[in-house]
Amino acid sequence: MTIQAQFNQIKWEISDTKIMTINSISLSFGVKTESKKGADGNDKTVVKGFKKDSLTISYSLDRSCGVYPEKEHQKACSLIGIKDTFILGGKRFGPLKTMLMAVKPSNIVYAPSGVILSMNLTLTFGEPEEEKEKKTEQKKKVTKNKATLAIDAKKLEQNTKAKGIK
Numbered sequence: 001m002t003i004q005a006q007f008n009q010i011k012w013e014i015s016d017t018k019i020m021t022i023n024s025i026s027l028s029f030g031v032k033t034e035s036k037k038g039a040d041g042n043d044k045t046v047v048k049g050f051k052k053d054s055l056t057i058s059y060s061l062d063r064s065c066g067v068y069p070e071k072e073h074q075k076a077c078s079l080i081g082i083k084d085t086f087i088l089g090g091k092r093f094g095p096l097k098t099m100l101m102a103v104k105p106s107n108i109v110y111a112p113s114g115v116i117l118s119m120n121l122t123l124t125f126g127e128p129e130e131e132k133e134k135k136t137e138q139k140k141k142v143t144k145n146k147a148t149l150a151i152d153a154k155k156l157e158q159n160t161k162a163k164g165i166k
Helices: 069-078 129-162
Strands: 002-007 010-014 022-028 031-037 043-050 054-062 086-088 098-110 116-126
Touching: 010 069, 054 069, 069 098, 069 116
Parallel strands: none
Antiparallel strands: 002 010, 002 086, 022 054, 031 043, 054 116, 098 116
């Protein structure tokens, strides 16, 4: 048995009884920016923070490959809102803790009896908002502390000059 990837209870694997592999995967991350007019007339780009990380995975579920689409869909839906690490090829892929945000089935094929024969599933993962807020708060504290240090250094310099200390 070979496990291609794993998130919590979902395993994309190839074995003698089951074939379930990832068709496509995409990871996006970046920063939010804003353009401001500079005093000298030049435009400046200011970084405002991080965009939410996003991981999207698409895969096929097919009864002929030993996978029961209804059960796998239910399993994925039960994990919406769960935070865990996404493992790809035995290594962490994406953020340390990512949350399953959405499950979207498509291309559903039914048998005449009403049983689902196959479907495609797309899972969307994102970084939980609380993690983003913690990171932003930490960055604000660091920036504030640097600004405070710069002000304190100026005051110290002014005081030493006023007292005649070199």
